[in-house]
Amino acid sequence: MDDTVHPATLAATPESSRDVTFPITLQLNGKAHPTRVEPWVTLLDLLREEAHLTGTKKGCDHGQCGACTVLLDGKRVNSCLVLAVSADGAEVRTIEGLAGGEEGGELDPLQQAFMDHDAFQCGYCTPGQICSARGLISEGHAKTREEVRELMSGNLCRCGAYTNIADAVMHVLKREGATS
């Protein structure tokens, strides 16, 4: 964005003719995504409403459920609590960007494990669960099932599929932990 823009210059512009959008560029699932955003737009709303990446879900919209979890510069965050304008220049990876390559590419091992372990019922929390688990594994602080449960606590599942979610995450954690 234009770093010289700040309220002093904005305030000099009449309210009616003010352009309140800011130019930003996100690296979205590996591709540059240049756009303009109003400062009050959240990253979650930009992903869903503008980029049409509706895999990322809006659950509570208050950082309490984890359904909106994405990887921002490689770290799992609640996209509902990030102002898109403040993420200018960041790399964003969503559930759509976890599978390998183009359409029909290989699934992320976590996606496969969630299916193999029946780690969902309604599936609404699943994209957030999988992005969160991807972040958990790269953080490297969870080794045991107990630690996985604790460090996945930011993702709620109202169907109560936690047991199978923990199984799926443990499956991938053991495999990837052994090879890394």
Add this chain to the structure above:
Amino acid sequence: MNRFDYARAHDSAEAVRLGAAAGARFLAGGTNLVDLLKENVERPTSVIDIQRLPCAAIEDIDGGGLRLGALATNADTAYDARVAERYPLLASAILAGASPQLRNRATNGGNLNQRTRCYYFYDTATACNKREPGSGCGALGGVTRIHAILGSSEQCIATHPSDMCVALAALEATVRVEGPDGERTIPFADYHRLPGDDPTRDNTLAAGELVTGIDLPAEDFGTHYTYLKLRDRLSYAFALVSVAVAMKLGADGRIETVRIALGGVAHKPWRVPEAEAALVGATPSHEAFAGAAQRVLQGAVGRGDNEFKIELARRAIVRALQQAADGTPQSQTDKRVA
């Protein structure tokens, strides 16, 4: 959410200049501010993005202490090798709070400045002196399960929600701030304030002042410590009562130094120096700890739903002191209280 201007600050001087405008709010991790914007509790005229300020480092300081940058995330702080080794009480308290996603985004400065989670503060349909001075307190006579039992006023019975700050109080950290009148430091005990007759002010920052860092003293309490947090569910919930204990034992097993800080019970982390002083020289025992708990909770008042917190706090203090004395700190993974 109301409409607001947005500006990005590149250094603290620019942030302080932009932050001096009426209705300006600093944006760091945004995990609390963005939520408050959505609730219309915060309605800023401008949001000053300070995420790119160069104060995200964690570095050793002269005299053996550690400086935590205001913009270092809670996760980077808790998992920093120096914090984990020298200040395990702090690492434990941080990991007891929020969720991994929030800790990845939330900053140390933001943790200090987060607002209360009082339901009435959040609900703009109800009265709240903190949100709207003079409107009254919806919590008085309302649902008070999460409210204060110590240091409250007729104006406000909200609690400060942080876990990290409870540990920082016990460690006697110092807050570094920069403002229109330059830089200054604030002892942690003086940083947050009691509501008194002005609950709008959570802390003693002057208008336009920005937190740039937190200094931890050299004294690290690496062995005899604990952070015991009791809440309505095992993870990802605010404390009903939490206790941070930092202790040093002499060669004879007697208590040389002890600090006890409580969370979830007041408008700021709660410490009673007289209660700590009375334990010095004592041999760790249930009786000695029960006496300390009595002193810490002197003047505690319940208001309906939260009356149970007085007894809960009493037992939590005794248990936390025992954990610290034994050198068996509470695990933040296995929540069983040993």
